[in-house]
Amino acid sequence: MTLNRNYEPKPRFVERIKLLLDNEDDVNKFFEVAKTCGKKSIRVNTLKISPEELVIRLKNKGWKINQPFPHYPEIVQIDSILQPGELGKATEHILGYYYVQEITSMMPIIALQPKDDDILLDLCASPGSKTTQAAAMMDNKGTILANDLNIGRISILSANLERCSVTNTILTRHDGLELCAKLKKSKTRMKFDKILVDAPCSGEGNIRCSPRTYVEWSESLLENFGKRQKKLASKALELLKENGEMIYSTCTHSPEENESVVQYLLDNYDIKILPITLPIKTRPGISKWKNETFHPDLKHAYRIYHHDNDMEGFFLCKIKKLSDNKKGEEK
Numbered sequence: 001m002t003l004n005r006n007y008e009p010k011p012r013f014v015e016r017i018k019l020l021l022d023n024e025d026d027v028n029k030f031f032e033v034a035k036t037c038g039k040k041s042i043r044v045n046t047l048k049i050s051p052e053e054l055v056i057r058l059k060n061k062g063w064k065i066n067q068p069f070p071h072y073p074e075i076v077q078i079d080s081i082l083q084p085g086e087l088g089k090a091t092e093h094i095l096g097y098y099y100v101q102e103i104t105s106m107m108p109i110i111a112l113q114p115k116d117d118d119i120l121l122d123l124c125a126s127p128g129s130k131t132t133q134a135a136a137m138m139d140n141k142g143t144i145l146a147n148d149l150n151i152g153r154i155s156i157l158s159a160n161l162e163r164c165s166v167t168n169t170i171l172t173r174h175d176g177l178e179l180c181a182k183l184k185k186s187k188t189r190m191k192f193d194k195i196l197v198d199a200p201c202s203g204e205g206n207i208r209c210s211p212r213t214y215v216e217w218s219e220s221l222l223e224n225f226g227k228r229q230k231k232l233a234s235k236a237l238e239l240l241k242e243n244g245e246m247i248y249s250t251c252t253h254s255p256e257e258n259e260s261v262v263q264y265l266l267d268n269y270d271i272k273i274l275p276i277t278l279p280i281k282t283r284p285g286i287s288k289w290k291n292e293t294f295h296p297d298l299k300h301a302y303r304i305y306h307h308d309n310d311m312e313g314f315f316l317c318k319i320k321k322l323s324d325n326k327k328g329e330e331k
């Protein structure tokens with residue numbers, strides 16, 4: 001197992017993790033696992049091949065693999081040590097038979113469960129892990145509007161959609177806030193059955209594979225992300241149909257970017273938080289951070305720590321819109 005020893009967390013990062021976790025052992029485990037790399041994982045692209053067929057092909061290549069969740073045979077972990085780039089260069093990858101994706105990153109679409117007649121907005125979609133996963137779950141039916149701000153990342157998204165034979169997806173390149181404003185003002189007043197806001201974030205959950213996060217990390221960075229996330233999530237929520245469902249997710253642990261954002265939505269919109277059943281170990285959303293006390297239903301938001309599952313860290317929350325009513329003025 002490769003060790004990422006070159007980067008060290010800042011003292012304030014360590015203090016905050018201590019506040020979030022249960023006890024000293026928990027904290028020690030968090031930082032020990034942070035120095036290691038997790039197993040590689042892939043998601044079978046069921047638009048092109050069945051899990052059974054792909055598993056046979058991969059085993060025939062000599063790869064040791066396992067399918068850790070009986071209910072999700074498309075989720076495959078690679079137990080063999082592969083050469084750098086080998087997963088991406090494999091014929092089966094080029095043919096679009098699988099998508100290289102961290103298991104925790106598969107959880108938002110598992111939680112959202114898009115159906116084949118849904119209209120889905122994926123507001124921050126590049127490079128397309130979750131768009132391609134949703135398209136497969138929808139069997140290329142329904143419609144996905146996949147948007148991202150970054151043109152370079154949109155090109156990768158576009159290539160991934162083509163490689164995976166996704167045909168139910170419209171691509172746009174907009175600032176998510178502008179896109180939401182345009183759609184809200186449009187004559188058709190387009191609204192969505194389901195929305196994913198997989199928000200740009202500080203990436204604290206990715207420190208195992210991206211330890212440089214430690215270098216860029218600061219509390220003001222978290223606060224700035226929090227402000228942007230509140231705007232993106234609330235403007236997206238305004239495009240959700242009544243009784244529609246939205247997932248808000250990040251790959252970070254900071255409450256400023258997680259519970260605080262969901263609390264902001266609860267304060268301003270007529271929504272409720274829905275519990276979800278996920279196949280990996282999760283911890284409930286926290287109830288208090290600094291001077292902020294969160295709604296008790298935030299226990300149904302999910303914190304995923306890398307040392308609980310030997311995966312990456314993540315946060316997600318499923319929100320149901322009860323009505324278009326807004327509570328008071330926006331902050």
Ligand SMILES: C[S@@+](CC[C@H](N)C(=O)[O-])C[C@H]1O[C@@H](n2cnc3c(N)ncnc32)[C@H](O)[C@@H]1O
Pocket residue numbers: 105123124125126127128129130131147148149150153174175176177198199200201
């Ligand atoms: C966490 S990544 C999304 C990952 C993607 N959902 C996936 O599963 O492959 C966040 C994305 O948000 C995009 N982004 C950043 N600011 C944005 C904005 N204002 N509007 C739309 N997208 C934005 C970034 O370019 C980045 O691709």
